[in-house]
Amino acid sequence: MIDERRRRDDLYLCPSTLLPDTFSLDGAGFEEYVEASVDAGVAGISYWTLHEVLLKAQGWSSARIRSRLRTAGLRVVCVEAIYGWANATSPAAAVEASRESIDIASAHGSPNLAAVVLEPDLRSMEATVANLAAVADRAAEVDVSICVEFLPWSGIPDITTCWDLLRRTGRPNVGVLLDSWHWLRQPGGPYGRHADTLASMPGDAIRVFQLCDAGPEPWDDPMAECLAARPLPGDGVVDHEHLFGLLRGISADPVVMPEVFNTGLAKLGMGPMAHRIVEASRSVLSGW
Numbered sequence: 001m002i003d004e005r006r007r008r009d010d011l012y013l014c015p016s017t018l019l020p021d022t023f024s025l026d027g028a029g030f031e032e033y034v035e036a037s038v039d040a041g042v043a044g045i046s047y048w049t050l051h052e053v054l055l056k057a058q059g060w061s062s063a064r065i066r067s068r069l070r071t072a073g074l075r076v077v078c079v080e081a082i083y084g085w086a087n088a089t090s091p092a093a094a095v096e097a098s099r100e101s102i103d104i105a106s107a108h109g110s111p112n113l114a115a116v117v118l119e120p121d122l123r124s125m126e127a128t129v130a131n132l133a134a135v136a137d138r139a140a141e142v143d144v145s146i147c148v149e150f151l152p153w154s155g156i157p158d159i160t161t162c163w164d165l166l167r168r169t170g171r172p173n174v175g176v177l178l179d180s181w182h183w184l185r186q187p188g189g190p191y192g193r194h195a196d197t198l199a200s201m202p203g204d205a206i207r208v209f210q211l212c213d214a215g216p217e218p219w220d221d222p223m224a225e226c227l228a229a230r231p232l233p234g235d236g237v238v239d240h241e242h243l244f245g246l247l248r249g250i251s252a253d254p255v256v257m258p259e260v261f262n263t264g265l266a267k268l269g270m271g272p273m274a275h276r277i278v279e280a281s282r283s284v285l286s287g288w
Contacts, residue, residue, distance in 0.1 A: 011281060012077050013042040014210065014259040016051070018270040022227065022261070025051045026058055030065075032270050034072050040274035044075030046208075046257050047108060049101045062107055069108070077255045078147065078177075078208050079105040081114035082135070086155060087123045091134030098135045106142035112208055112255065113139060114177050115148045122155035129168045136171040147207045149177035150186065153222045158186035160197040166205065175207035179259065180238045181226050184214045190239065195246060203251040210259040211281050213238050228263045232280040244288045256285065 015033040016022050030051070037045055047069075055065055069076060084097030098115075105113040115135070122128050136146050150162040159176065166174045183190050213236030219225035233240070247254075258281040265273045 010043045010256075011041075011278060011285075012044045012046060012075075012255060012257040013037050013040065013274065013277065014046045014080075014257050015270075015274075016046075016048050016080075017259055017261050017277070018266065018273050020266055023050065025054045027055065027060060030055060030060075030068070034068060034074065036270035036274040037074055038072050039271055040278045042074075042274075042278060044077050045069070046078040046080055046114075046259075047076045047104075047110070048080050049104050052104055062104075066108060076105075076108040076110040078112040078114055078257065079108065079110045081116050081149070082146075083116050083118050085115060085131050085135050086117040086128045087119055088131050091130050094131035095134050095138045098138070102135075102139050102142065102144060105139070105144045111143070111145060112147050112175075112177075113144050114208070115146050116151055117154040117156045118151075119155050120153065125165065125168075128155075129165060132165065132174065133169040133171055136169060136174050140171070140173045145173040145175055145207060146171075147175050147177040149179060149210075150182055151223075152182055152185045152187060158188060159183070159194050163197055163201060163205070175205050176201075177208040177210065178206050178254070179210040180212045180233070180240065180243070181210075181214045181230055183243060184238045185218060185222060185226075190243065195242075198246045199249055201250055203247075203253065206247065206250075206252040206254045209247075209252075209254040209256050211256060211284065212236075212258060212260050227261045230259075230261050232260060232262075232265070232276060233258060233284040234280055240284055241287060248288065256281075 018033050082098040082101045085094040088094035150156045211233050213231040213233050216237050258277045260277050
């Protein structure tokens with residue numbers, strides 16, 4: 001299995017956050033977010049499968065996309081994301097739902113592929129375990145690890161549920177994608193049993209860390225909040241000192257990728273927004 005963990009000063013970026021509309025991308029927007037990432041001084045990016053699909057629909061080939069990123073010196077360290085796997089009717093159906101994204105991750109040489117659950121409930125934990133194991137086995141054939149991201153409004157709402165799922169798969173190429181905002185907003189909060197869960201995990205289980213922050217008052221719609229109102233790292237209420245202490249305690253060394261969805265910052269333009277994200281992130285990460 002490829003192990004591409006980097007030092008924390010090798011910062012990566014989620015350029016999807018720079019776009020005026022995260023779910024829309026054309027060739028000009030792709031070029032702009034590539035240049036913004038380069039100018040901000042990051043080592044690489046997290047890349048959305050949706051964006052590859054959108055670019056290909058406009059005449060870009062996969063080879064052309066990869067060439068552009070290589071020319072810019074940007075490594076793809078995570079592909080986001082598979083989402084039809086957890087409640088698929090069978091392990092084979094879960095693999096089929098994930099196949100395109102696995103192939104994209106492999107083509108870009110990405111060591112990590114994010115996995116999320118968008119549904120509010122799991123059909124059954126046993127079925128989800130079997131589905132994830134099958135997807136992980138398929139991904140292992142091309143040296144890709146599956147990183148499950150818990151979302152507070154979903155069937156995998158917290159790190160304790162996430163870790164239980166991963167342990168039960170028994171697969172070496174599964175891990176956690178940990179996000180600052182999700183960590184704070186998970187049901188039960190970031191202390192107590194969820195902190196105990198993180199403290200009990202092996203460090204290499206945390207493969208990807210998405211750094212951001214959160215406002216003091218949660219919105220009624222958590223998905224809307226996380227896609228529009230994440231403050232810069234250090235400008236919110238996430239207790240990163242506590243979180244970093246837990247990560248230090250288990251010797252976690254994940255790929256670090258700021259993910260700051262913020263509609264106000266996006267109005268600055270991609271370049272200025274990327275610089276502000278990177279500067280704030282490096283400042284906060286100095287306390288790790």
